[in-house]
Amino acid sequence: MNSRNPDFNRAAWLGRLAALILILALAGLSLSSCSSKGAKSEEEGGLSEADLNAQREGRFGAGGIPSAEGEGVFRDVMFDYDSSAISGIARSDIEANARILRENPELRVQLEGHCDERGTAEYNLTLGAERARAVKDVLVSLGISSSRLETVSYGEEVPLDPGQGESAWSRNRRAHFSAFRDMPKG
Helix, strand or coil: CCCCCCCCCHHHHHHHHHHHHHHHHHHHHHHHCCCCCCCCCHHHCCCCHHHHHHHHHCCCHHHECCHHHHCCCCCCEECCCCCCCCCHHHHHHHHHHHHHHHHCCCEEEEEEEECCCCCCHHHHHHHHHHHHHHHHHHHHHCCCCHHHEEEEEEECCCCCCCCCCHHHHHHHCEEEEEEEECCCCC
8 A cells, every 4th residue: 555665554543443433432422321311310400211211100109190181171371482471371271270170179189381492401401490380379379279289390391292393392391280199098
């Protein structure tokens, strides 16, 4: 390959090239196994996969309502971008949900605050908590006991719509009602 340089060793050069290719391939495999944007580690301020699974599956032990029974009963409360303010439409949805809670005094609700993916994970967890608290405050003002209401923030971690753009983002800016029953005493 290099006929002018007598010290040139083609075998050594090919060996170094093969080692370099192997190192680059291993580095690529290592990077591809790293977590994606939506799966933040606990050190980064996100929820661990175990935390998410526990929240999705058995929020409050064996007292959870089967998902088929709870689906579609409560209305999600929607929010504007970067806001936890309750709009007129949002207040109407909260009032409808309060009627359901008054008619079913055995139900408790976990209010889940959600955000779109814009902003840092920490900011979105805070905003999600503010959204859940804002909904809780309105429910309490409507006569629902705060002891029946729990709040949690998922920030951007559990999107309803994983798509990109305003249509998807607007669906993700919400407070979701997850109902459950208390365990019978005794």
